[in-house]
Amino acid sequence: MTLVRMTQNMLSRQSFTGMQTAMARVAKAQEQLTTGRLINRPSDDPTGATSAMRIRSSLAAQTQYVRNADDAVGWLDQSDSALQEATTQVSRARDIALQGANGGALGPKALEALATEVDQIREGLITTANTKYLDRPIFGGITAGGAAYKADGTLADPDALGTPSGVVRTVADGARIRIDLEGPAVFGPEGDSVFTHLTDLSDALRTGDSAAIQTAISTLKADSDRVSNAQADIGARTVRVETARSVANDATLTLSNALSSVENVDLAKATVDLGLREVAYQAALGATARVLQPSLLDFLR
Amino acid sequence: MAGAFSSINTALSALRYQQAALDIASTNIANVSTDGYVRRRVVGETVGAAAAPAVWSRSNEIGSGVQSSGVQRMVDSLLDARVRREHGRQSYLDLKAAAMARVETGIAEPSETGVAKAIDTFQKSLDDLNNAPSSDAARSQVLANANVVADAFNIQARNLEDETGDQRARVLSTVQEINDVAKQLADTNFTISTSSGNGSDTATLMDTRDQLALRLSELTGATATTRADGGMDMTLGGVSLVSGRTSATLQIATGITPTGAGDGSPVAFTLLQQDGTTPAVVPPTGELAASVELIDVVLPGYAAGLNDLVKQFADAFNDAHDDGYDATGAVGGKFFDYTDPDRAGSLKVVVTSTSAIAVSSVASTTPGVGNNDTGNASKLADSITIQDGYQRLVNGFGSAVASTQRLAANQVAMTSQVDAAREQQAGVSIDEETVNMVMAQHSYEAAARVMTTVDEMLDTLINRTGIVGR
Numbered sequence: 001m002t003l004v005r006m007t008q009n010m011l012s013r014q015s016f017t018g019m020q021t022a023m024a025r026v027a028k029a030q031e032q033l034t035t036g037r038l039i040n041r042p043s044d045d046p047t048g049a050t051s052a053m054r055i056r057s058s059l060a061a062q063t064q065y066v067r068n069a070d071d072a073v074g075w076l077d078q079s080d081s082a083l084q085e086a087t088t089q090v091s092r093a094r095d096i097a098l099q100g101a102n103g104g105a106l107g108p109k110a111l112e113a114l115a116t117e118v119d120q121i122r123e124g125l126i127t128t129a130n131t132k133y134l135d136r137p138i139f140g141g142i143t144a145g146g147a148a149y150k151a152d153g154t155l156a157d158p159d160a161l162g163t164p165s166g167v168v169r170t171v172a173d174g175a176r177i178r179i180d181l182e183g184p185a186v187f188g189p190e191g192d193s194v195f196t197h198l199t200d201l202s203d204a205l206r207t208g209d210s211a212a213i214q215t216a217i218s219t220l221k222a223d224s225d226r227v228s229n230a231q232a233d234i235g236a237r238t239v240r241v242e243t244a245r246s247v248a249n250d251a252t253l254t255l256s257n258a259l260s261s262v263e264n265v266d267l268a269k270a271t272v273d274l275g276l277r278e279v280a281y282q283a284a285l286g287a288t289a290r291v292l293q294p295s296l297l298d299f300l301r
Numbered sequence: 302m303a304g305a306f307s308s309i310n311t312a313l314s315a316l317r318y319q320q321a322a323l324d325i326a327s328t329n330i331a332n333v334s335t336d337g338y339v340r341r342r343v344v345g346e347t348v349g350a351a352a353a354p355a356v357w358s359r360s361n362e363i364g365s366g367v368q369s370s371g372v373q374r375m376v377d378s379l380l381d382a383r384v385r386r387e388h389g390r391q392s393y394l395d396l397k398a399a400a401m402a403r404v405e406t407g408i409a410e411p412s413e414t415g416v417a418k419a420i421d422t423f424q425k426s427l428d429d430l431n432n433a434p435s436s437d438a439a440r441s442q443v444l445a446n447a448n449v450v451a452d453a454f455n456i457q458a459r460n461l462e463d464e465t466g467d468q469r470a471r472v473l474s475t476v477q478e479i480n481d482v483a484k485q486l487a488d489t490n491f492t493i494s495t496s497s498g499n500g501s502d503t504a505t506l507m508d509t510r511d512q513l514a515l516r517l518s519e520l521t522g523a524t525a526t527t528r529a530d531g532g533m534d535m536t537l538g539g540v541s542l543v544s545g546r547t548s549a550t551l552q553i554a555t556g557i558t559p560t561g562a563g564d565g566s567p568v569a570f571t572l573l574q575q576d577g578t579t580p581a582v583v584p585p586t587g588e589l590a591a592s593v594e595l596i597d598v599v600l601p602g603y604a605a606g607l608n609d610l611v612k613q614f615a616d617a618f619n620d621a622h623d624d625g626y627d628a629t630g631a632v633g634g635k636f637f638d639y640t641d642p643d644r645a646g647s648l649k650v651v652v653t654s655t656s657a658i659a660v661s662s663v664a665s666t667t668p669g670v671g672n673n674d675t676g677n678a679s680k681l682a683d684s685i686t687i688q689d690g691y692q693r694l695v696n697g698f699g700s701a702v703a704s705t706q707r708l709a710a711n712q713v714a715m716t717s718q719v720d721a722a723r724e725q726q727a728g729v730s731i732d733e734e735t736v737n738m739v740m741a742q743h744s745y746e747a748a749a750r751v752m753t754t755v756d757e758m759l760d761t762l763i764n765r766t767g768i769v770g771r
Contacts (some may be wrong), residue, residue, distance in 0.1 A: 165662055
């Protein structure tokens with residue numbers, strides 16, 4: 001633009017625009033510093049805003065995966081200790097059976113005592129089978145009731161077992177791990193379970209039926225193996241869940257960093273920017289003060 | 302041969318002329334910051350020899366002074382037309398950008414309080430419920446977070462509705478203002494034509510005329526043509542808005558009721574002419590065009606996107622919920638509800654009891670007693686797939702806001718450039734006026750000196766001639 005005439009109004013308007021622009025830039029830098037965020041609304045950086053929203057979504061999902069995995073680990077640990085307990089109880093019963101097999105050396109009273117102990121072990125085992133995690137019986141499948149087994153060693157809610165989903169935790173995108181073991185998988189099928197075997201053993205001890213005791217020894221061996229297998233299974237699942245948890249934890253950290261790099265202000269840079277913009281603003285103020293003061297009148301006589 | 306007193310008359314004309322020049326300088330200085338004031342200049346012309354000398358006569362006059370032939374307004378009508386055009390575009394973009402920025406603030410993304418966050422939290426609470434289906438706390442969390450999602454959508458819908466309402470009210474008041482200004486311009490045109498007829502100075506009226514025309518352009522993007530009598534005609538989208546001393550009346554044909562509500566159809570205008578015809582008219586730019594575009598295109602566009610998402614979200618979730626069984630073993634049924642067409646504004650959670658959330662995928666065997674299956678919880682969580690669509694919608698709107706703001710910023714450069722060009726021509730420079738003032742003062746003094754000189758000459762002639770030897 002070639003300037004033919006300059007007027008005071010042009011100068012003042014230009015100065016005003018300059019000051020406004022400088023001040024707006026100071027305000028923008030200040031907003032970024034005070035909010036600590038580079039993107040305060042989508043139009044600040046539409047692409048960045050979309051990435052930020054995506055990352056937030058993923059971050060929420062990963063945080064939840066960690067929570068889910070924590071819960072799964074709790075459930076699995078509870079299962080593991082219950083199974084440990086069950087293994088001890090079943091081996092103890094088997095020891096008693098072996099003791100009872102030497103029937104000749106023991107009198108009926110001693111056998112009665114052994115039988116009583118087996119009964120107690122059975123009761124203890126039923127309690128173990130009804131172990132709860134957060135008020136849910138861990139071997140009860142999807143039952144809404146408080147127990148997996150009734151006091152007589154039969155299943156409390158057979159309908160709650162064998163459902164396709166079971167108790168499942170989502171520990172990664174698309175990775176749903178089943179964390180429960182149903183009662184029959186641990187304690188044997190209904191009618192042929194460790195509880196019936198223990199009843200059989202205590203009956204055999206009371207009647208001194210050595211053949212039945214021998215049968216019990218071998219069935220209890222099978223029961224003990226089943227519980228151990230279940231424990232190994234639970235251990236394998238724990239490893240899977242824990243791996244998934246550490247992956248999700250890492251992802252949480254990475255995503256937090258990514259979000260911060262997209263969305264958050266680089267404090268040092270923002271502070272320097274603010275300083276520079278303040279300098280520019282002060283320059284505009286200074287220039288305005290100097291440019292608007294003199295007129296020809298100051299120099300006439 | 303000029304008469305003895307002619308120089309006195311010449312000096313007198315100079316005194317008068319310089320007085321006028323001083324008057325103009327002082328008027329210019331007085332109005333240095335008056336809006337729309339155009340600097341004046343007094344145009345002097347030499348009073349002198351007969352303009353058309355006759356064949357047999359001859360004048361030996363060498364000039365008999367100066368007279369002011371008029372006061373000139375320093376304007377360039379071409380530049381004024383550009384100023385009006387750029388101001389029309391500027392006000393259009395400014396209004397649009399400001400309204401869109403307001404809506405964008407209402408969207409509140411990315412943040413810890415927007416729809417995206419609400420959906421994420423809702424999805425997380427469904428996972429928590431999957432972990433603890435029998436927990437009442439987890440269930441009420443799901444309900445609470447579902448309500449947060451519905452509220453977040455409601456708030457956005459209400460923001461859009463509020464902004465649309467504001468813009469409708471603005472159209473009503475803008476139309477009122479346009480009609481007022483058009484009427485004033487017509488009145489000014491009338492005064493100009495009568496004043497110029499009787500020879501009065503019309504410069505101030507012209508300033509008013511230009512101001513009114515500029516305001517009309519800002520409001521509607523109307524274009525102006527100057528009339529022979531000094532008045533200004535304005536046409537709006539090819540239809541006459543002001544013609545001489547008559548102005549047409551802008552009316553809202555459809556789109557907005559007199560109370561400021563919407564009537565469902567796009568906003569349309571007619572111009573009621575003096576002869577009773579009502580041709581349809583579309584404002585090309587200006588504030589009116591911006592409001593109309595916001596009401597008819599921008600805001601409904603975003604609302605439609607939001608409503609589609611709500612439908613997709615609620616329908617998918619309801620389907621998944623209906624596939625499941627709740628804590629009492631009953632079939633899930635509807636979870637969310639909405640009414641067309643304002644789905645985002647009417648989205649609500651219809652499930653009120655915590656036990657009615659259907660997370661089980663296994664039918665109950667005992668009536669009235671549910672189970673702890675959670676096969677449906679993951680289905681519910683997976684049914685929420687609108688995040689991508691929502692991000693696209695917000696991103697699209699953000700881009701539109703950013704591009705409008707960029708356009709407005711570019712337009713500021715254009716507008717201030719033509720403003721500066723106009724100011725160059727029409728603005729008052731105090732330095733220049735001071736120079737003019739000093740010049741007028743000195744010329745006045747010189748003319749007075751001429752008078753004294755002639756006076757002394759006459760004194761010599763009258764009182765000292767013919768007294769030789771007396």
